[in-house]
Amino acid sequence: SQQGEEDPQALSIQEGENATMNCSYKTSINNLQWYRQNSGRGLVHLILIRSNEREKHSGRLRVTLDTSKKSSSLLITASRAADTASYFCATNFGNEKLTFGTGTRLTIIP
C-alpha cells in the first residue's frame, strides 16, 4: 500500500507545549501535504512540501521532509486549545489523487 501512516494515532498535550506528528510513506512522491480536520468538519489545507524541499514554515507550523527515510513531520509550536483536531498527511505520487494516512488525533488540554 502507498498509504501514509501517521504516528502517533492520538496525542494529548498541555496548552503551550509543542506537538509533533510524523508521517511515513512507501514510494517516491511529488509532494506531501498536511491537512487539519475538526470533528465532523471538512479538511483545511495547512502546508504543501515538495519532494525537493526539506523544510517549510507557516506561522506556528513547521514541516520537514526526509525523502531518504520516506517520512515527514509536522510540528505545532505553542499549542492552543483551537489546535485540537485530527491531522492528516496526504501524499501525491504524480497521478493527481492524494493518498491519505489514518490521521493523528491531537487534543490540547487547557
Add this chain to the structure above:
Amino acid sequence: NAGVMQNPRHLVRRRGQEARLRCSPMKGHSHVYWYRQLPEEGLKFMVYLQKENIIDESGMPKERFSAEFPKEGPSILRIQQVVRGDSAAYFCASSPRTGTDEQYFGPGTRLTVT
C-alpha cells in the same frame, strides 16, 4: 471567491434508494476529486474528473457508483441502491490545473443509510 461547495451537507436515505451528492468547485478550477471517509478513518480517493471527462476512477466501487462533471453545472456523485455500508462522509476537492497543486476541500456530505 467562494470555496468548494457541497450539497446537501447531510443526506439520509433508506436502503435501496438513490443518493445524489453535488459539488461545485472553486471558481476557475476545472479539476474535481471525490473522496470517501469512513468513521475514524482517513480519506480514500474515489474518482478524479475534469470537465466532461473521467480521468481516474480507480477508487470507485465497480457497481452502483458513478460520477460526472458536465460542461455546465456541478459535479455529481451518484450512488444507486444504497446499502448501510455506504454511510460515510463524502468530500469533494478541486484544483486549478494539472500537476502537483494543493486540493481545496469542500465541507463534505454526510450520508446516512437507514
